[in-house]
Amino acid sequence: MNRLIIIISKLAYFVLHKLGRGTSFPGKIALKLNKNILNYFEMPRTTIFVTGTTGKTSVAGTLYEIYKYSGYKVVSNLKGSNLIDGVTTAIIEASKINGKTKVDVLVIEVDERYVKKVFKFITPKYFIINNLSRDQLARNGHFELVFKEIDKSIDEKTHLILNADDPLVTKFGLNKKNKITYYGLKENKYSTKKNRIDTLDLAYCPKCHKKLIFDYFNYGNLGYYHCPNNDYNRPSCDFEGILTKVLKVENETIKLNNTALYSAYNILVCYTTARVDNVDKDKIVKSLNNLSLKVKRLNEFKVKNNKGTLLLSKNETPLSYNQSLEYVSREKGTKTVAIGFTRVSGRYDLKDLSWLYDINFELLNDKSIEKIILIGPFAYDLAVRLKTGNVDPKKFLYCLDYKNSLDYCLKHTKGDLYCLLYFDLNYLYIDQLKERGLL
Amino acid sequence: MKIAYLYYDFLNLYGESGNIKIISNILKYNKIKHEVLYLSLDDKLEFDKYDLVYIGSGTEDNLLIALKHLSKYKNDIKKYIDDNKFVLVTGNSIDMFGKKIEDNKALNIFDYEVTKGSRKMEEVYHNNILGFINNNSYNSEYNDIDIIRKNNFYGTYILGPILVRNPEFVKLFLNNLTNKKLKYDLKLETKAYNQFIKNFKENVNE
Structure with a gap:
C-alpha cells in the first residue's frame, strides 16, 4: 500500500514539476492516504531540520547550496511549504518507492508550529533553532507556548544547533542531555548598548527571575547577556563570528551580500552546521563565497533617476518588520517611505492591530525621510501608529486605493523610494513593476 | 503627575507601550508636567506616589510571577483604589485582581475567580470600543468585552x-x-477609528 501511495505522489510530483510548479500537493495526497506515511521512510545519512521565527528559508537554502557544492546528493523543501505537506513532499522526493533514501542529505525548513507534528515521526540528526520571538500571536499564541511545544518534541538523540545570543533559544539547552553546539556573533559596529526595541521577549532569568544584564544587543532580543546570579548566562560559543564588512569565523573569511545582522547569523549557522557535520572546510567557505541566493525579501528597481526598493515586511512579526525599518534608516540620501497592507494576515481574517505598537516605527522619525505614503484600508491606523511615535503627520500622504498605489508612489516620490509591504502588496508591486519593465 | 507603567518589560505582549505614549503625548500637548516610571520585578513599588498605574498582558507563567511580586503590595493596592486613584489594566493582567487564578491566590480586589482553558480570539466592537481579544482566561463574573x-x-x-x-x-x-477638560488633537485617531468601522464593522451588529 505504501509503495502505491509513493508512486501516486511521485507521479503528482513529476507532473507538477513539469508544469513548473513547486508545490506541497504530493505530500498532501500521501498524508491523506496514510497519515502515518512518514514512518515509512528511511532517513539519509544527514537530516537537518531548521526552525525559528525568521531566516528559516535562507538557512535551508544556504545549507542546500553548501552540500550541493561539496558534492553531496541533497533534497530540501525550498520550493514547497514548511508545513507538514511540504515536508512530506520533500521526503518523498528524496526517497525511492520502497522507502529507502536516495540522497545523502535532507535539509528541511519547518514552521515552528509544525515541529511537533513532524518530530512525531522523524528524529533528525541536527535541529537548528535560529531565533524565537513574538510572531503572529493570533495564530501561534505567544512564544512561551511555541517554546513549550517545540521543547517537548525534541528527542535526546538529536544534536541541537542553537543561537547562543538569543536567550529564548538557549532555554532549549536547559535540562537536556542532547549534544548541543552554540553559535553567536561578537560585538560589532552595529551592536548597541541599549535595546533598540521597546519590548524584549525575554528580559528576565528563567531560573531566578532576576533581570538579565545585556553587555550589548545585536538586534531584537539577541545579544550578550548574563544573569546577576549567574543562573543563566550566554553560553560560550563553539563557533563565534566576527562581523565587519565580511564575516570571520575560525580564521576564515566569508563575503556577505549585505551586512544586516540577521544575514550574518544565517550564514554563521550554516557554516556551523556544515562544520559539525564534517563537510570539507574549504568547500564550505568557497560555497558560501559563491552564494547566488536570491534574497526573497528585497527587490530593487528604478524610479525616475532614483532607486526604488521593495522590502517584504511581515505583519505581526516585529523581529522581521524591524529589519526593514533598520535597513531604511541605514541607507543614505533623501527618502520616501511607503507602508501598507490590505490584510493583517494571509491566514485568517482577524484584525488585531496591537502588533503595530511592538514595531519600532520610531525609526521613521528621521530628517532624511521627506514623505511617508500610507497605503490601503489600514492607512489611518498606520498614521496613528506613526504619530504616536512622534513621526510628523505633515509628512503623511494617504492612498487607500491600494490597487493604484504603485502609480501614486511613483508620482509622489522624492528621492529614493522604500516600500515596506506585506506579502499581498509586495507581490502586487512585483507584478506591476514587471508589467512595466521596471523589474 | 506620576505614571507607573508596571512590568513594562515583563507583561508586554500586545503593543501596550502605545497607551503610555499617547497619554504622554496628550499631557505634553496640554503642558502638564508628568513622569513615566518604568517599574518591574526588581523594583520596590510605592503606590502613594503614583497618580496612574498601568499594567498590560503577559504569558501565563509571567503573569503568576508578576502576581507574586504584586501580592506583596496587596493592601497598598486596595487602599490606592479605595482612594479613587487611577488604574488601567489591559489583557489577562485583569486576572490578578480577582480572588484567584486557578489555585493561586490573587489580589482580591474583585470577587471573581479565573480558570484557564482553551484559547479564544475575538475582534471587539462593543459599546463603541474597538479592540481585540486573545486569551485563555475564563472569568467567573465578567465577559471578555466588559470594562x-x-x-x-x-x-x-x-x-x-x-x-x-x-x-x-x-x-x-x-x-x-x-480632573480637567483637556485640549485634544485627535483628528487622525478619529479618522482611523471611523475608517476601521466603515471598512470592517458597518454591517456588524453590536
Missing part, C-alpha cells in the same frame, strides 16, 4: 493599545485623570 470598573479602576481583557484606537475613551479617561 471592569471600581472607582477609578478600569480593567478589560481587550488587548494593548485601547487608548490609541479609541479617541473618545482616551478623552474620557484623561479628563477624569486630570
Whole structure:
C-alpha cells in the first residue's frame, strides 16, 4: 500500500514539476492516504531540520547550496511549504518507492508550529533553532507556548544547533542531555548598548527571575547577556563570528551580500552546521563565497533617476518588520517611505492591530525621510501608529486605493523610494513593476 | 503627575507601550508636567506616589510571577483604589485582581475567580470600543468585552493599545485623570477609528 501511495505522489510530483510548479500537493495526497506515511521512510545519512521565527528559508537554502557544492546528493523543501505537506513532499522526493533514501542529505525548513507534528515521526540528526520571538500571536499564541511545544518534541538523540545570543533559544539547552553546539556573533559596529526595541521577549532569568544584564544587543532580543546570579548566562560559543564588512569565523573569511545582522547569523549557522557535520572546510567557505541566493525579501528597481526598493515586511512579526525599518534608516540620501497592507494576515481574517505598537516605527522619525505614503484600508491606523511615535503627520500622504498605489508612489516620490509591504502588496508591486519593465 | 507603567518589560505582549505614549503625548500637548516610571520585578513599588498605574498582558507563567511580586503590595493596592486613584489594566493582567487564578491566590480586589482553558480570539466592537481579544482566561463574573470598573479602576481583557484606537475613551479617561477638560488633537485617531468601522464593522451588529 505504501509503495502505491509513493508512486501516486511521485507521479503528482513529476507532473507538477513539469508544469513548473513547486508545490506541497504530493505530500498532501500521501498524508491523506496514510497519515502515518512518514514512518515509512528511511532517513539519509544527514537530516537537518531548521526552525525559528525568521531566516528559516535562507538557512535551508544556504545549507542546500553548501552540500550541493561539496558534492553531496541533497533534497530540501525550498520550493514547497514548511508545513507538514511540504515536508512530506520533500521526503518523498528524496526517497525511492520502497522507502529507502536516495540522497545523502535532507535539509528541511519547518514552521515552528509544525515541529511537533513532524518530530512525531522523524528524529533528525541536527535541529537548528535560529531565533524565537513574538510572531503572529493570533495564530501561534505567544512564544512561551511555541517554546513549550517545540521543547517537548525534541528527542535526546538529536544534536541541537542553537543561537547562543538569543536567550529564548538557549532555554532549549536547559535540562537536556542532547549534544548541543552554540553559535553567536561578537560585538560589532552595529551592536548597541541599549535595546533598540521597546519590548524584549525575554528580559528576565528563567531560573531566578532576576533581570538579565545585556553587555550589548545585536538586534531584537539577541545579544550578550548574563544573569546577576549567574543562573543563566550566554553560553560560550563553539563557533563565534566576527562581523565587519565580511564575516570571520575560525580564521576564515566569508563575503556577505549585505551586512544586516540577521544575514550574518544565517550564514554563521550554516557554516556551523556544515562544520559539525564534517563537510570539507574549504568547500564550505568557497560555497558560501559563491552564494547566488536570491534574497526573497528585497527587490530593487528604478524610479525616475532614483532607486526604488521593495522590502517584504511581515505583519505581526516585529523581529522581521524591524529589519526593514533598520535597513531604511541605514541607507543614505533623501527618502520616501511607503507602508501598507490590505490584510493583517494571509491566514485568517482577524484584525488585531496591537502588533503595530511592538514595531519600532520610531525609526521613521528621521530628517532624511521627506514623505511617508500610507497605503490601503489600514492607512489611518498606520498614521496613528506613526504619530504616536512622534513621526510628523505633515509628512503623511494617504492612498487607500491600494490597487493604484504603485502609480501614486511613483508620482509622489522624492528621492529614493522604500516600500515596506506585506506579502499581498509586495507581490502586487512585483507584478506591476514587471508589467512595466521596471523589474 | 506620576505614571507607573508596571512590568513594562515583563507583561508586554500586545503593543501596550502605545497607551503610555499617547497619554504622554496628550499631557505634553496640554503642558502638564508628568513622569513615566518604568517599574518591574526588581523594583520596590510605592503606590502613594503614583497618580496612574498601568499594567498590560503577559504569558501565563509571567503573569503568576508578576502576581507574586504584586501580592506583596496587596493592601497598598486596595487602599490606592479605595482612594479613587487611577488604574488601567489591559489583557489577562485583569486576572490578578480577582480572588484567584486557578489555585493561586490573587489580589482580591474583585470577587471573581479565573480558570484557564482553551484559547479564544475575538475582534471587539462593543459599546463603541474597538479592540481585540486573545486569551485563555475564563472569568467567573465578567465577559471578555466588559470594562471592569471600581472607582477609578478600569480593567478589560481587550488587548494593548485601547487608548490609541479609541479617541473618545482616551478623552474620557484623561479628563477624569486630570480632573480637567483637556485640549485634544485627535483628528487622525478619529479618522482611523471611523475608517476601521466603515471598512470592517458597518454591517456588524453590536
